[in-house]
Amino acid sequence: MTYDGLGRVVMVIPTYNEALNIEWIVGRLRAAQPGVDVMIVDDNSPDGTGDLADKLALDDAQVSVVHRTAKDGLGAAYLHGFQVALDAGYDVIGEMDADGSHQPEQLHRLLDRLVTADLVIGSRWIPGGSVVNWPMSRELLSRGGNLYVRLLLGVRIKDATAGFRVFRRSTLEAISIDTVESAGYIFQTDMAWRTLQAGLRVAEVPIEFIERERGDSKMSGAVASESLKMVTRWGLRERWNRLRARTVRR
Known part of the structure; x- marks a missing residue:
């Protein structure tokens, strides 16, 4: 099915041990956006998430499942799902978490904005955005990490680490997702930065x-630390490339 003005839309939902949530979140998504398809990408969850996903797909032709044999990072799961979606001919490919942190009832905000953008991010840190049930330490970590991204990479995106977003097909094709190597949570920042570097339009709602x-959160201090290290490497490399370019011109 299609979404007004955008063509065929699919939301990719990666899962690992989300048996407590998968039926609940897919049900909400299908109710909120009947014209949007759902693709569950399961990383061989030992808790039976994959079996539950298969049952959902049997009952609903707009739900599909991709089974992966290894758990090698959020980014790897998304990239696999994105490629399957591109091969299937979808015009818009989105991403969201399986745990309910991203509310399907708000997906229309992202899709409506995509009419004039190439990537739309559901942002916690712009006016009107908010978080619920986070300790202050977690909020400071997220805000600080995003500030660091803006300073190091020179971007204006307020929530580059957010995982509720929708891409145009042409965006994923332009940034060559087959060359993306980031596998963990830094994947979100990587994809947003690549979109900007390609000269495309990024919007936040x-x-x-x-x-x-x-269920249990997959985020940890080690994950956040590794993400900051990668952003630092990218930022320093970008500054070096700019300095070298200026030197050559002179």
Whole structure:
């Protein structure tokens, strides 16, 4: 099915041990956006998430499942799903978490904005955006990380680490997703930065982010630390390239 003015749309939902949430979140998404398809990408969850996903797909032709044999990072799961979606001919490919932190009822905000953008991010840190049930330490970590991204990479995106977003097909084709190597949570920043470097339009719309109530979070201090290290490397490399370019011109 299609979404007004955008063509065929699919939301990619990566899962690992989300048996408590997958039926609930897919049901909400299908109710909120009946014209949007759902693709579940399961990383061989030992808790039976993949089996539950298969049952959803059997009952609903607009739900599909991609089974992966290894758990090698959020970015790798998304890239796999994106390629499957591109091969299937989708015009818009989105991403969201399976744990309910991204509310399907707010997806229309992103899709409506995509009419005049190439990538739309559901942002927690622009006016109108918010988080629910986060401790102050987690909020400071996220805000600080995004500030660091803006300073190091020279971008204006307020929430480059957000995982609720929609891409045009042409965007994913322009940034050559087969060359993306970031596998963990830094994947989100990587994709946004690549979109900007390609000269494409990135927009943000406010969302209310709700911390998961069921299941375990995959975020950790080690994950955040590794993400900051990668941003630092990218930022220093970008500055070196600009300095070298200016030197050559002179």
